[in-house]
Amino acid sequence: MTSPMSEDAISDGSGGPPPSKWVNLDGPVHYVDYGGPAEGPMLLLVHGLGGSAVNWAAIAPTLAETNRVMAIDLVGFGRTETLGRPTSVHENQRLLARFIDAVIGHPVILVGNSMGGLISILLTGDRPDLVAGLVLVDPAVPVGPTARPDPLVMLMFGVYAVPAVGRIVMSRRRTVLSAEAQAKAVLRLCTVDASRVPAHVLEQHLELARERDSYPNVDAELVVAARSLVLVLARRKRIEAIMKEISVPVLLLHGDRDRLVPIGAARAVAAANPTWRFEVAHDVGHVPQLEVPEWTLQHVTDWLATEGAVASLTARP
Template identity: 45%
Template sequence: MTTGQDTESAGGPGAQPGGVSRWTDLGGPVHYLDFGGPANGPVIVCVHGLGGSAVNWIAVAPLLTGTCRVLAPDLAGHGLTQSAGRGTDVVANRVLLHQFIESVPTGPVILMGNSMGGMISLLEADAAAGTVAGLILIDPALPFVPARPDPSVAMMFALSLIPGLGRAMLARRRRASPEQFVASILRLCCVDPSRITADVIARHIEVANQRVTFTGVDKDFSAAIRSVISTVGYPGGRAYRRLTRSVRCPVLLVHGTGDRLVPIAAARAAARANLAWSLAEFPGVGHVPQLEVPAQTAQVIAEWLNSAGRGAAQAAAGGPPGERGRRSLQGPRARAGRCGERPGSVGITPVPQAPPHTASCQ
């Protein structure tokens, strides 16, 4: 594994509401935002989704830094982290995430992943359980459930699998201005994009403007989206379903009922298959609750950290690297591994017993 020296562009100690832009070398430059937080608090590493970036977390992260240290890397081929010869599929980015955890926070963390980032977080929890004290999965990419998909979303994923049509779709994306591109993504991912504040939208447009000059963007995106589809569908669907049932750390599953990309049916099915998971449903919210309803998202996370996720919070508590390493082998980490608490704290929706009949598409 290649690790590197962290370099800071701005900022200081304590909470940083907009995030301090930093770089580290992990087989090439990796950009991340450091939102600060208490040095001895639980460390949360935020993992964005397909086509996203670290700025996907700027609305919710400041609401968590009163008790947690929050970091958000840009995965390879996303945000400001160019691929630079590195893979951009979910397996390659899982390895990059692992390197980031070992290089920057250097101890057990709570992974908070959205969409593809939730999938990558699950893969990391399975491959390197010692680095993951707990999982917060926000509308994660989950195994298919038998239901009718959203037509426009199904078409988008189908086109991505056909080389010629996939290239045409990506070329159309390139012709859009950064403002148009961000607006189209928010329309797809949100039930009500007007909930997102102007400053948060401006940060996303800023990143989109910077990415206009990057090379290999289409190739990077194609590799990522195909790997997501192959993991949840063919040929990896069965293995991924087994993996989601084998995770032993505490898990909070947060999902918007209006998600068009990963419908609530998939989240409810995952929660029924994993009775120790806590499920929080947000009515009338889409694929990115951390952007659409950040205060509600932060409240549910805080409640979980004080209840079913308490062991994870203790295991992910910060401090000197040596101290954090010892904690990973002691009581809190072991308690987190049992993952035996049932959902039901305030704000957590009990898992329905009857399977719903709604769309499923990833």
């Protein structure tokens, strides 16, 4: 296990990702350190279901110009193999807490997308001492009766709800589609226009997909994580209560054409939590940080200087 960081980490500036780093938390956990000013506020970027640290590659280098920035691969995703560890929402929430304690050593601003947003919300509720602020990018939140997800998404998660069926479907999909084709299909599902994703960021996604194609049990691990996500979201009142109790500054960003978490769900969350800042990306899907990185950077940077200024101070070493 590493000790809390004490030195400034600098990106290589080549346009590609910084070198991989690892910490032992009951097994290796992969993360990327984008560097930034040694005394800057720490932003910890947390990906969603089926995602990885590379989901932040379009905005992390720019954020690191004025902040310390790290992106983690949760267990079962990216380059963090399970090696017997569970991939559930709550287990990855515990992993995130251990990572902050072991690697960073002080409160952070969590920037979470999709499932990573939900995990960030849950961690803030359980361990407020670790979280100075929240940036939620299309977070996975309960969907009410007036906000229904895309029918294809409902079918997909219905398949995940039955693990044996989910594993068979995903295994057959893998035999038909190459790793690259699967990665591009996910981006098409998560965006309105996948061509907006910067070319160098797309290549990082494809490179990781090719690497993960040789990992064992990835289909079963994703199904377990997806089923866990569905079960956690089913406890709607509990999640709503946790969100109401959050006292740190929160920025909520959401694409109005998100097929996985409909904009109506985000609007309901924003209405129930009026102290949160809420911004809508028009004609954008589930991953604004990839599809409209400039828009995402603009709002995150402005929030850090205004409503999130207290969080920025608290998240410094």
